[in-house]
Amino acid sequence: MTDSASRRDFLKGAGAAAAVSTLPLSMVKLAFADPAQDFTFAYISDSHIQHIKGNEFVRNWDRGLIRAVAETNLLRPKPDFVMFGGDLAQLGTKEELDHGAELLAKLDYKPRMVMGEHDYYLDLGEYWSKLFGDQYYSFDHKGVHFVVLNSILTFDEWTHERWPTPEQRMLEMAALDNPNGSPFMVGEKQREWLRKDLEKVDKETPLVVFSHSPIQKIYKGWNFWTDDAEEVQALLKPFDKTTVVYGHVHQIQYNQIGNIAFHAVMATAWPWPYPQSYAQADQHLPVLTVPMNRADPFFERDATGWQFIDMSTGRVAMDYNLYNNTNRRVAFNAAKGHPEDMAFQDPARRIAPQVHY
Amino acid sequence: MSKKLLVVAGGIIAVAAMVTGLGVRADEFTKEDVDRYQDEFMSVVEKGRALWGSPDLGTNGVACGQCHPNAANTHPETYPKFQKQLGRVVAFREMVNWCLQNPLEGQPLGLDDPDLVAMEAYATWERRGVELAPGKH
Ligand SMILES: [Fe+2]
Numbered sequence: 001m002t003d004s005a006s007r008r009d010f011l012k013g014a015g016a017a018a019a020v021s022t023l024p025l026s027m028v029k030l031a032f033a034d035p036a037q038d039f040t041f042a043y044i045s046d047s048h049i050q051h052i053k054g055n056e057f058v059r060n061w062d063r064g065l066i067r068a069v070a071e072t073n074l075l076r077p078k079p080d081f082v083m084f085g086g087d088l089a090q091l092g093t094k095e096e097l098d099h100g101a102e103l104l105a106k107l108d109y110k111p112r113m114v115m116g117e118h119d120y121y122l123d124l125g126e127y128w129s130k131l132f133g134d135q136y137y138s139f140d141h142k143g144v145h146f147v148v149l150n151s152i153l154t155f156d157e158w159t160h161e162r163w164p165t166p167e168q169r170m171l172e173m174a175a176l177d178n179p180n181g182s183p184f185m186v187g188e189k190q191r192e193w194l195r196k197d198l199e200k201v202d203k204e205t206p207l208v209v210f211s212h213s214p215i216q217k218i219y220k221g222w223n224f225w226t227d228d229a230e231e232v233q234a235l236l237k238p239f240d241k242t243t244v245v246y247g248h249v250h251q252i253q254y255n256q257i258g259n260i261a262f263h264a265v266m267a268t269a270w271p272w273p274y275p276q277s278y279a280q281a282d283q284h285l286p287v288l289t290v291p292m293n294r295a296d297p298f299f300e301r302d303a304t305g306w307q308f309i310d311m312s313t314g315r316v317a318m319d320y321n322l323y324n325n326t327n328r329r330v331a332f333n334a335a336k337g338h339p340e341d342m343a344f345q346d347p348a349r350r351i352a353p354q355v356h357y
Numbered sequence: 358m359s360k361k362l363l364v365v366a367g368g369i370i371a372v373a374a375m376v377t378g379l380g381v382r383a384d385e386f387t388k389e390d391v392d393r394y395q396d397e398f399m400s401v402v403e404k405g406r407a408l409w410g411s412p413d414l415g416t417n418g419v420a421c422g423q424c425h426p427n428a429a430n431t432h433p434e435t436y437p438k439f440q441k442q443l444g445r446v447v448a449f450r451e452m453v454n455w456c457l458q459n460p461l462e463g464q465p466l467g468l469d470d471p472d473l474v475a476m477e478a479y480a481t482w483e484r485r486g487v488e489l490a491p492g493k494h
């Protein structure tokens with residue numbers, strides 16, 4: 001007890017000290033409409049809090065989230081709100097969700113939550129909803145309409161009929177490369193809710209959608225995929241400025257499909273390989289994406305981190321705060337009509353660690 | 358002395374050949390043989406895949422597959438190679454053991470442990486078709 005308390009305090013201190021030199025303390029303000037409407041928010045995701053036994057949790061994953069929370073609290077200017085992008089837990093247990101909630105409670109903000117498959121498939125989101133509320137909802141903030149989707153649903157048969165126990169169902173969905181898994185989807189019921197929700201919104205209003213899985217199809221084998229992505233995209237299409245922010249992939253990705261910009265966020269727990277590094281995969285990483293650096297396993301926080309998002313253009317400008325690496329900034333380029341990396345987009349400026357194989 | 362030994366050895370081979378039949382040649386394997394070798398190999402690959410997904414390999418419940426789906430990002434075709442942090446050229450199995458001891462907080466396996474061989478077999482199978490690139494970082 002004393003042990004874990006003092007360890008936590010130390011880590012908080014260590015995280016804070018490291019943060020001072022790396023946070024984007026001076027934001028580049030772009031001249032847009034009404035500066036009073038400018039705002040930022042923080043995005044933390046994929047912490048995968050994993051229970052061992054008793055009050056023991058995997059230390060490595062705990063540390064990733066503790067650090068994100070400590071650094072987010074240091075942000076100046078203060079963000080208007082904080083999002084958590086899903087996969088708070090590893091196997092969806094009460095212990096994991098409680099412990100994750102306890103670590104998130106150290107935030108100076110009450111985070112808005114997105115459902116991940118690791119939170120869901122044990123009890124189909126029941127305990128998560130008790131702690132955090134609705135699984136899909138929308139809200140408005142300073143002229144931007146935000147929508148949160150539960151995009152990790154799947155076929156009823158897979159969910160309700162196939163597995164002898166909820167524990168097995170959770171394990172089958174938790175293993176990323178498991179051929180017994182099932183593709184994610186938003187589903188008809190939620191799409192109908194989304195259609196109605198968007199009906200009331202002026203088409204010039206900037207729209208930001210938060211989902212756990214990408215609302216685009218990248219690689220089905222690891223569920224870097226949402227099966228009804230095209231149907232959801234069709235609902236977002238009438239809006240001039242639309243952005244989808246998603247977790248799940250534990251890596252830098254960004255893309256532009258029609259008028260919809262896509263941005264993925266990092267995990268605080270661990271990075272994932274790009275699908276192109278699986279030799280047997282038929283994958284479609286967006287060509288726009290300049291990958292994150294290959295991770296160095298000798299630094300356990302390498303290629304993990306969290307995001308600071310500037311909304312002053314009504315579009316996402318995303319600072320990736322990378323714990324053991326040079327930070328990255330990916331922002332919407334209005335002239336080109338797509339997101340781009342502020343340092344590395346030009347192929348001539350790419351560096352060797354960005355090559356994954 | 359040594360000549361005598363050779364004569365004796367030759368005699369034994371000749372006798373063995375007579376007993377097992379003159380048609381047998383060590384290098385004449387059949388399609389059935391090859392199928393059996395492949396099946397043996399694939400059963401070890403399957404065992405390796407299970408180990409990559411096992412929460413019981415280390416001590417903290419973490420599985421290799423959590424960070425390496427389909428054993429991706431392990432690049433068996435690049436070994437042996439220099440690992441900066443270990444300061445020398447290492448075998449693939451040594452990096453398996455490194456990850457086993459660190460993210461999995463487990464004990465290293467002996468370098469000829471059948472489990473370690475199985476894990477290498479699985480990672481290599483998932484990399485089939487990729488050109489050998491010894492030493493490549
Ligand atoms: Fe995740």
Ligand SMILES: [Fe+2]
Binds near residue numbers: 212
């Ligand atoms: Fe996920």
